[in-house]
Amino acid sequence: MLILTDKTIDLKIKQAEIININSHTINFCTSCFNCWIKTPGSCVIRDDQVHIYPKIAIANEIVYICKVRYGCYDVAFKTMLERCLPLQQPFLRILKNETHHEQRGVEVKDAIIIGYGVENEEEKGIFTKLIERNSFDMCLGSYKVIFATETEVEEILLKEVSERWIKQ
Amino acid sequence: MDQTIIINGSHRAPLSNSRRYTKYLMKFLKTDSTELLLNKNNYDEISKELFSAQTAILVFPLYVDCIPSILLGFLNRLEKLGEKYKSRPTVYIIINCGFIENEQNEVAISIIKFFLKKNGFKYGGVLSIGSGEAILDSPFRGMVRGKIKKMAQAIEHGETICIKTQMPISKWFFVQAGNKYWEIKGSSHGKTKIEMKTMEIK
Numbered sequence: 080m081l082i083l084t085d086k087t088i089d090l091k092i093k094q095a096e097i098i099n100i101n102s103h104t105i106n107f108c109t110s111c112f113n114c115w116i117k118t119p120g121s122c123v124i125r126d127d128q129v130h131i132y133p134k135i136a137i138a139n140e141i142v143y144i145c146k147v148r149y150g151c152y153d154v155a156f157k158t159m160l161e162r163c164l165p166l167q168q169p170f171l172r173i174l175k176n177e178t179h180h181e182q183r184g185v186e187v188k189d190a191i192i193i194g195y196g197v198e199n200e201e202e203k204g205i206f207t208k209l210i211e212r213n214s215f216d217m218c219l220g221s222y223k224v225i226f227a228t229e230t231e232v233e234e235i236l237l238k239e240v241s242e243r244w245i246k247q
Numbered sequence: 248m249d250q251t252i253i254i255n256g257s258h259r260a261p262l263s264n265s266r267r268y269t270k271y272l273m274k275f276l277k278t279d280s281t282e283l284l285l286n287k288n289n290y291d292e293i294s295k296e297l298f299s300a301q302t303a304i305l306v307f308p309l310y311v312d313c314i315p316s317i318l319l320g321f322l323n324r325l326e327k328l329g330e331k332y333k334s335r336p337t338v339y340i341i342i343n344c345g346f347i348e349n350e351q352n353e354v355a356i357s358i359i360k361f362f363l364k365k366n367g368f369k370y371g372g373v374l375s376i377g378s379g380e381a382i383l384d385s386p387f388r389g390m391v392r393g394k395i396k397k398m399a400q401a402i403e404h405g406e407t408i409c410i411k412t413q414m415p416i417s418k419w420f421f422v423q424a425g426n427k428y429w430e431i432k433g434s435s436h437g438k439t440k441i442e443m444k445t446m447e448i449k
């Protein structure tokens with residue numbers, strides 16, 4: 080179980096690795112596409128992200144905890160996701176009647192997405208739609224989107240992972 | 248004087264497709280316009296220009312089904328600085344995505360509209376481009392040029408607009424052509440198709 084978060088989580092979950100992306104240096108993707116054409120499967124920016132994306136690839140159970148801005152992941156989380164391009168091949172396929180990318184060795188995931196800081200129902204709707212779109216190229220076979228206030232996050236995290244994965 | 252600014256939100260702004268779309272737009276706009284390329288060090292400078300403009304056009308790609316983080320960072324900054332400024336330009340969008348379906352841009356457009364509404368900007372409309380990486384070097388570039396011309400006219404008349412375009416080919420054909428394109432790109436770096444399809448992630 081991999082938990083990616085943009086806020087400090089003061090919890091220990093035996094089965095999980097928790098990565099706080101704010102304690103890592105993750106630079107912007109430069110859109111060079113070298114991870115497809117020059118060093119396939121590997122990003123040429125050798126910062127902390129090169130230790131994170133291989134873990135995302137092999138995770139079967141994944142949690143995203145992120146601040147939501149205008150219905151989008153906030154900058155730090157989004158930067159990390161953009162740097163996951165090495166997980167995909169440049170080659171295309173048709174999935175549910177849409178064009179998408181072929182994946183490399185990426186496990187299909189069950190995901191819990193906890194978004195905090197949303198302002199209203201419209202913003203929740205945009206973020207939920209975003210996760211639905213992301214599920215194609217992020218290999219989210221199934222997922223649950225939950226909205227919370229920042230202070231509720233830990234309690235919800237504990238409840239959701241134990242109900243969904245630990246108690247099974 | 249009426250001022251129109253065009254803000255490029257691509258992470259490879261100087262070499263981007265967004266820039267090529269911008270060039271067409273500037274050609275079709277009869278009034279003067281200024282092109283500004285976002286980077287993480289010039290948010291404040293560009294914000295200042297934006298708040299004093301009458302019209303702003305955001306030109307950017309789709310990344311991970313939503314807006315590039317460099318552009319999101321800029322919107323966050325605009326929201327902060329917005330308290331200091333009274334006037335707001337009308338904002339138009341030109342968005343392009345790599346996949347053929349322009350519908351894949353819809354969430355990103357909603358994100359920008361949400362930001363604009365929240366911060367009191369008037370939304371002018373959108374040109375949504377699918378197959379945005381490929382169309383400019385294809386026989387269909389005239390289609391996108393035509394749409395940009397329409398967009399320029401709407402901007403000049405202060406009209407709202409919502410238009411879309413993409414290559415008029417089947418998804419199957421797009422996949423074949425796209426795969427060939429990437430194979431050639433890889434081989435120019437000495438990579439075979441098999442190497443490019445590696446399952447290994449490191």
Ligand SMILES: Cc1cc2nc3c(=O)[nH]c(=O)nc-3n(C[C@H](O)[C@H](O)[C@H](O)COP(=O)(O)O)c2cc1C
Pocket residue numbers: 108109110111161162164257258259262263264265266307308309310311312313343344345346347351379380381
């Ligand atoms: C990090 C990253 C993520 C991308 N995500 C998507 C995507 O979700 N959907 C899509 O259709 N294209 C995606 N693309 C492709 C770009 O939208 C496409 O290449 C576009 O033409 C780039 O425009 P630009 O040159 O103006 O930056 C992505 C590209 C990068 C670098």
